[in-house]
Amino acid sequence: EPEVTxxxxxxxxxxxxxxxxxxxxxxxxxxxxxxxxxxxQKVEFLVSFYNNEIxxxxxxxxxxxxxxxxDGSNFTLKIRSTKLExxxxxxxxxxxxxxxxxxxxxxxLTVL
Amino acid sequence: AQTVTQSQPEMSVQEAETVTxxxxxxxxxxxxYLFWYKQPPSRQMILVIRQEAYKxxxxxxxxxxxxxxxxxxxxxxxxxxSQLGxxxxxxxxxxxxxxNMLTFGGGTxxxxxx
Numbered sequence: 001e002p003e004v005t006x007x008x009x010x011x012x013x014x015x016x017x018x019x020x021x022x023x024x025x026x027x028x029x030x031x032x033x034x035x036x037x038x039x040x041q042k043v044e045f046l047v048s049f050y051n052n053e054i055x056x057x058x059x060x061x062x063x064x065x066x067x068x069x070x071d072g073s074n075f076t077l078k079i080r081s082t083k084l085e086x087x088x089x090x091x092x093x094x095x096x097x098x099x100x101x102x103x104x105x106x107x108x109l110t111v112l
Numbered sequence: 113a114q115t116v117t118q119s120q121p122e123m124s125v126q127e128a129e130t131v132t133x134x135x136x137x138x139x140x141x142x143x144x145y146l147f148w149y150k151q152p153p154s155r156q157m158i159l160v161i162r163q164e165a166y167k168x169x170x171x172x173x174x175x176x177x178x179x180x181x182x183x184x185x186x187x188x189x190x191x192x193x194s195q196l197g198x199x200x201x202x203x204x205x206x207x208x209x210x211x212n213m214l215t216f217g218g219g220t221x222x223x224x225x226x
Contacts, residue, residue, distance in 0.1 A: 042217065045215070048212035048213060093157075103158075106155050
């Protein structure tokens with residue numbers, strides 16, 4: 001069964017560094033998402049992406065964040081200058097059907 | 113803006129028993145979608161069950177069923193014949209008809225005891 005994959009599973013970085021989190025959505029899916037979950041808190045929406053552009057974003061998704069679909073398979077989230085409070089689990093999701101989003105296993109980002 | 117509330121931070125149930133997890137939401141929309149996701153210790157989010165608001169019939173997936181009360185804006189999850197593998201965080205989520213994003217509740221940590 002096809003699934004969303006994410007790499008790396010765990011990323012450790014120094015404050016102020018740039019990180020790129022990678023996702024490979026399910027191949028025939030058209031809508032892509034990033035969510036984050038700070039430890040012990042609820043899952044929060046960051047951004048949705050369709051037809052090579054951002055379709056919706058939350059207040060969390062400020063100028064430090066960007067997304068890209070550099071080729072036909074990858075979907076990336078870049079954090080330009082990481083802060084301690086960016087430490088979280090980052091989930092990628094994708095969908096083709098109207099409403100069911102399939103989630104990847106997540107990338108745990110630790111900012112030191 | 114929509115909000116989703118799960119009033120039970122933690123619950124426990126004996127193996128083979130039935131447990132119900134509560135979820136309420138607030139929206140001004142008439143057409144929307146509701147989901148329950150399971151997050152085991154591995155942290156992966158797994159879809160358990162979904163419900164379209166326009167459907168009056170409650171969704172059922174094997175041991176999992178929902179009690180959808182649209183007027184009360186309530187969407188509870190019933191797990192029958194609980195198994196040890198059901199131990200996980202359970203998140204209720206809402207998606208409006210127009211928007212793309214899922215809005216999640218705070219989660220309920222379920223422990224199934226042998």
